[in-house]
Amino acid sequence: MRFAITTRGDSVSNTLMQKMRTYLLDFNLEYNEDQPDIVISVGGDGTLLYAFHRYRSRLGKTAFIxxxxxxxxxYADWKPEEIEKLVMAIAKDDYSVVEYPILEVVISHNDGSREARYLALNECTVKSIEGTMVMDIEIKGEKFETFRGDGLCMSTPSGSTAYNRSLGGAIIHPSIRAIQLAEMASINNRVFRTIGSPLLLPEHHPCVLRPVTDVDFQITIDHLTLLHKDVRSIQYRVANEKVRFARIKPFPFWNRVRDSFIGYSDR
Known part of the structure; x- marks a missing residue:
């Protein structure tokens, strides 16, 4: 089996990475940064997002942990004191693989240049460079509304606990093949009106944003911030690709939500 390890870059994470690499090499596994079967991320969720984008061309062949x-x-659910157990399971190929949906983003430009295609594990946000963003929203080929406000966030079920949650979006179990559109500070008065609620779209309902006024936007794909000018449209849909996670121990999603946002108490 081929493996690779990414790290946050701090001394604790780097030390742990070296220890895990030594252990796995002792089990005769091959360290291969170009074509790994499994990628171990050491740090936090941001480190795993980096690993996802680094190996986005191998999503069907590489599992993350x-x-x-x-x-x-x-995404990062193993503790440093558990690495011996983790190494043994990887060395013995004693793990299962779960697959979760991700987001496809296709950006077209008015000058007819090549479309830009991205994959997001968490979300994609769109904001105007300056001023209010005005955007027509189409769902399944039909206009739904004209949005006016600070911006829009399209998230995956896995990313529903991230920026989407801070915008009042629903937390969605990652086994559901859907995407969720949430508003950022929409303008709602007697003249302008939006739905004012997050929209959960199934995989067969693509969503397209079409600029009404400005055509230059700041677009984020997970942790990446991009500037796209002269934008004609931004299309969202559930991607054909999926992200694969190696599962060794049970960690139910709703337990993770509870522990992260509520805290556990047996009282």
Whole structure:
């Protein structure tokens, strides 16, 4: 089996990475950064997002697993003191693989240049460079509304606990093949009106944003911030690709939500 390890870059994470690499090499596994079967992320959820984008061309062949060296994350659920157990399971190929949906983003430009295609594990946000963003929203080929406000966020079920949640979006179990559109500070008065509620779209309902006024936007794909000018449209849909996670121990999603946002108490 081929493996690779990504790290947050701090001393604790780097030390842990070296230890895990040595252990796995002792089990005769091959360290291969170009074509790994499994990628171990050491740091936090941000480190795993980096690993996802680094290996986005191998999503059908590579599984991810996260070790956290800070706070417990949604993707990084292994603790440093558990790495011996983790190494043994990987060495013995004693794990299952779960697949979750991700987001496809296709950006077209008015000058007819090549479309830009991205994959997001968490979300994509769109904001105007300056002023209010005015955008027509189409769902399944039909206009739904004209949005006016600060911006829009389209998230995956896995990313529904991230920026989407802070915008009042619903938390969606990652086994559901859907995407969710949430508003950022929409303008609602007697003249302008939006739905004012997050929209959960199934995989067969693509969503297209079409600029009404400005055509230059700041677009984020997970942790990446991009500037796209002269935009004609931004299309969202559930991607054909999926992200694959290696599962060794049970960690139910709703337990993770509870522990992250509520805290556990047996009283």
């Amino acid at each position: 996260g070790v956290h060296t800070g706070h417990l994350g949604f």
